Amino acid sequence: MAALQFELQHTDSATKARTGRITTDHGEILTPIFMPVGTAGSVKAVTQQQLNTEVKAQIILGNTYHLYLRPGLEVLEAAGGLHQFNGWHKPILTDSGGYQVFSLANNRKLTEEGALFQSHIDGSKHLFSPEKVMDIQRIIGGDIIMAFDECPPYPSEYAYAKKSMELTHRWLQRCFTRFNETPDRYGYTQNLFPIIQGSIYKDLRTASAEFIASQNATGNAIGGLSVGEPMEMMYEFTEHCCDILPVQKPRYLMGVGTPWNILECIALGVDMFDCVMPTRNGRNAMLFTSKGIINIDNKKWEKDFLPIDDGIDCEMSNYYTKSYLRHLMKSKEYLGLTIASVHNLAFYLWLVTEARKHIAAGDFKSWKEAMVVQLQHRL
Incomplete structure (x- = not known):
């Protein structure tokens, strides 16, 4: 068992883009990387075999809030953790549940102790404290587990954003205390990542990034x-945070985003991404392709x-035609949801792999600028 290692491999001379290798006890992750979101232990409409062979995923996410409520910790612990439960034997990252609690604003109450919330399943009340969230994630068994934070909404008043950030920092210290006094589960090392907050205020983002880097x-x-x-504001603060965070550690931008967002943020120094967009949009007939956006309806x-997209390395995208996929979606056939989801995820993984190749080749900037325009084109 060894703590997560990060080896920086290439740095682009014209941008802040870089390539690297993350090593965990469940395998390697080549960066930049996109991580499919498996909210309830499953990437919607996609099998683990398809994630392996078609999507070529290297790491997936599990959601602490959803897994805690169902199937519950007793089942996950008895199974030997999420890897054993869902049959995914590559790395897993678990989020802290902080974002779900943020999105449940009407059904939760924040205190110094933690977040009291109502289950969306049965209305039962639960308290997520930093300590409890560490214990839950230990049991779920992620290779990378996230600190419990408060995600302030946009827009937020400065006073609220500052108070929220300071609470997140106090919670982080409690997360590290609990994490350091509890053992790894299931015979492999778990790694805790802290989270920068501070809304859209530069002094708060600076203070938070410096505090997180110091951990x-x-x-x-x-x-x-x-x-x-606004998108430009997202880019500004992403770059600002990356400039403060240590060079020799992986940087994970949470919940972003479109293919062009990802390329722009790779250029700013981000290594890891996740977003529900490829699967959610796929289920709603929106396909991202190497030539632009398709509304298959x-x-x-x-x-x-012609194939859905013969420009990417995915057998499903190369095999099925746009006509057939449109027919499936119009007929509300479940297979359509699978094909669209697999295709979009495979496209995202293809895109970050191409970015990696161009960073290594030294022509990332010109390639990225052309791709950002091409990918937003509606076909």
Whole structure:
């Protein structure tokens, strides 16, 4: 058992983009990387085998809030953790539940102790404290576990954002105390990542990034962005945080985003991304492709017998036609949801792999600028 290692491999001379290798006890992750979101122990409509062979995922996410409520800790512990329970034997990152509690604003109460919330399943009341969230994530068994934080909404008044950030920092210290006094589960090392907050206030972001960097964690996360603020503001604060965080540790930008967001943020120095967008949009007939965006519901695809996307490395995307996928979606056939979800995820993984190649080759900037325009084009 060894703590997470990060090896910086290439740094782009024209941008702040970089490539690296993260090593965990469940395997390696080549960065930059996109992590499919498996909210309830499953990436919606996609099997673990498809994640391996079609999507070529290297790491997936599990959601602490949802897994805690169902199937519950007793089942997960009896199974030997989430890896054994869902049959995914590569790395897993578990979020802290902080974002779900944030999104449950009407059904939760924040105190110094933690967040009291009502289950969306049966209305039962639960308290998430920093200590409890560490214990829950130990039992779920993520290779990377996240600190419990408060994600302030956008917009937030300065006073609220400051108070929220300071609470997040106090909670972080409690997370580290609990994490350091509890053993790893299931025979492999778990790693705690702290999260930068501070809303859209530069002095708060600076203070938070400096505080998080001082914790000397194995990796660090940037939270509280992509919650409604303008895109340029997201880029500004992502870059500002990356400039403060240590170079030799992986940087994870939480909950971002579109393919072009990801490319722009790779250029700012981010290594890790996650977002529900590829699967959620896929289930709603929006496909991201190497040539641009497709609304597969549109009649123009009715007799298009060409592959969904022959420009990416995914057998499903190369095999099924746009016409057939449109038919499945119109007929509300479950297979359509699977094909669209697998395709979008495979596209995201293809995109970060291409970014990695171009960073190593030294032509990332020109490639990125062309791709950002191309990917936003509606076909």
